[in-house]
Amino acid sequence: MIHAGPAVSCVALLGADLPGLRPRLMCDQGSHVMRGQTLFHDRLHPEIVFVSPVSGVVESITLGPRRSLSALVIRLEVGQHEPDPITMPMSSATEVRAALLAKGFWPAFLTRPFGRIPAPDAEAEAIFVTMTPDNPHAPDPRVVLADEQDVFTAGLKAVALLTSGKVHVCQTPATDIAAGLGDRIRGAFFASGGASGLTGTHIHRLHPVGPGRSVWSIGYQDVLSIGKMVMTGAHDFSRVVALTGPRAREPRLVRTITGASLTELTGGEALPDPRGLPPCVLSGSATSGRRAAWLGRYHQQITLLDDVPSRREPSAKGLVKRLCLVSSRPAPVIPTAALESALDFGVPVIPFLRALSVGDAETASRLGCLEMVEEDLAAVSLACTSGADYGRMLRHVLDELAEDA
Known part of the structure; x- marks a missing residue:
């Protein structure tokens, strides 16, 4: 509900x-x-x-x-006049591209490599629609899309016009949401949670990318918004997000709007803390989310946690370790079974992390970083003994490679 x-x-x-x-x-x-x-x-x-x-x-x-x-x-502003919906022709690739650019929906797409918004004239070899939750607390796409299958289908058909390749609708095993939509719109099935729920894993398994090879990804709620634009001409930036976490008073799905104030969204939603501390509010999941005051453009979850100390404590582990401010140099990287299994791209983990740590973009690229974005390394940051934020290091490397591309 x-x-x-x-x-x-x-x-x-x-x-x-x-x-x-x-x-x-x-x-x-x-x-x-x-x-x-x-x-x-x-x-x-x-x-x-x-x-x-x-x-x-x-x-x-x-x-x-x-x-x-x-x-x-x-x-x-309450009571301000809302603009009338304006429909645009969207029966060809040229018309779809023009409409998405003009109405501000082009930023819904992200590229692999680099995790950036595609250029307005770019072509994707394939497009991935992500419908797999990356953790058990994320919204169930089939609940979000209930009673709106026709609208979602209209969005899928519009998105498919942007590529001559396949549109992979990545979903959990159940009834195929993409069934009957033609040979180019295909359902692909992955288990929910963990790496198998991440777009990077889908791309790595179905259409690996690298220098000279590019695909796009888009979230299913953005496809739904595009479908509403196709059918009504209206701008719809609503979002269904999961309000979760150990401090959440009533975990549930709520409908809000992208970029919403998290202070207002979570007001009165947190369980009291014995020490009187406010909750730590994350935009995103407990694994890959960020401490923030606003709901992120691509996030579908708000997580309420116990607050963390202002400086790292020696006993801090996991998410607490990542959120704390590190006042000293990172600890050594110790190979462990958990660390080796935290990255699902078939890369040698320790050499890869060392390349990121020193900003060696050439080696990181050779080892496979072009298939990844920050969320793909969130589990690595939690498992690593160094306490480093490898997602941030990856972003620096990707930006350097993107500038040279």
Whole structure:
């Protein structure tokens, strides 16, 4: 069952979701914007626009290093007129591409290699639709898509026009959601949870990538949003997320909006702590999520945990170790069975982690990093004795390789 989430007054577009992007702003602080209105576009590819998920007022714009985006916050305005839906022709690859770019849905796609938004004229050898939960607490896609199969099918057919290759609908074993949609839209079945639920694992097994080979991935809720755009012309940026974690008072599925304020979404949702400490709020799962104030663009889970100390304690383990601020150099990497089994890409784990640790992009590429993004290394970071965040190291390497590509 899906519950209506708490009303939020603010949403944000986050630079953390957009690696490598340099925005050219089309609005100012204090600007009144409508749902679907362009807020900024990519300086390198002006055709890629980022639109407002709500109608309201731009409350703040924070830029990071080299004028990268940190956060653009919009405060909702109650009673503001919503724009009328505008349908666009989407019966050919050219029309679908133009519509997704114009309406701000192009950023729903991410490339492998590099985990970036594809160029507006790029071609994918295949497209992967991810419907496999990466942990037992993630939303069940079949629950989210209940009563909306026709809309989801419309989205799948539109997405399929963007590639001459296969569209792999990666799902858990059950009735094939992609059945009867033609030879190019195929169901692929993986167990839920762990590495088998990650897009990187699907790509590695079905269509490995590397230099000169590129595929795209997209989440099933974005495909659903594209289907709604096809059928109604409306911008729909709603999200069904799982509210979970040991501090969650009532774990459940809630419907909210991408970029929603986690402070407002989780207000009153946490169990009290004997020490009076507030919960640690993660956007994402306990394995790969990040401590945040806003719901990430690609996240489908909010996790409430016990808060962590402000500095690493010698006894800290697992997620606590990763979230704590490390004040000293990382500990040595000790090969263990858990570490060797934490990476499901057939790469030699220890040499690979050493290459990431020293920023050796050439060796990391040769060992297989082009198939991965940060979430693929979350389990490695938890299992490793060093306490290092290998997802962050991987991002630095991928960005370097992307600039040289």
